[in-house]
Amino acid sequence: MDAVVILRQRAGAVDRIFLLRDVEKCNKAFAVTGAVAQMAHQVVTKDVAKTEFILGVASLIVDAIAIEQYPHIHEKMAEIIINLETMRAFCGRARWRPR
Numbered sequence: 001m002d003a004v005v006i007l008r009q010r011a012g013a014v015d016r017i018f019l020l021r022d023v024e025k026c027n028k029a030f031a032v033t034g035a036v037a038q039m040a041h042q043v044v045t046k047d048v049a050k051t052e053f054i055l056g057v058a059s060l061i062v063d064a065i066a067i068e069q070y071p072h073i074h075e076k077m078a079e080i081i082i083n084l085e086t087m088r089a090f091c092g093r094a095r096w097r098p099r
Contacts, residue, residue, distance in 0.1 A: 044091045051084040 019026050030036050058080060067073050 041091070041094055044087055044094070048084065048087045048091060051080065051087060055080045055084055 019029065055077075058077060062068050062073060062077065
């Protein structure tokens with residue numbers, strides 16, 4: 001989980017805070033530094049982990065109550081697997097050949 005820390009008192013010199021009260025620089029910072037791509041990668045990585053967890057729990061539920069013979073259960077499990085593998089492919093491609 002991400003967090004934002006707001007400090008009421010600063011311990012450093014104001015001239016070391018490069019974006020202090022400079023709205024234009026703050027707005028351009030994401031585009032210039034490539035932070036948006038990094039944040040998108042973090043979101044996909046987080047979603048992969050969550051989907052793996054959901055798939056594991058769903059698989060345990062299916063096994064525990066013995067409902068693997070029903071076609072709609074196969075369909076729902078396949079949907080989770082397809083989403084997981086699609087996200088893994090996107091994430092893998094982004095790592096293999098970044099822009």
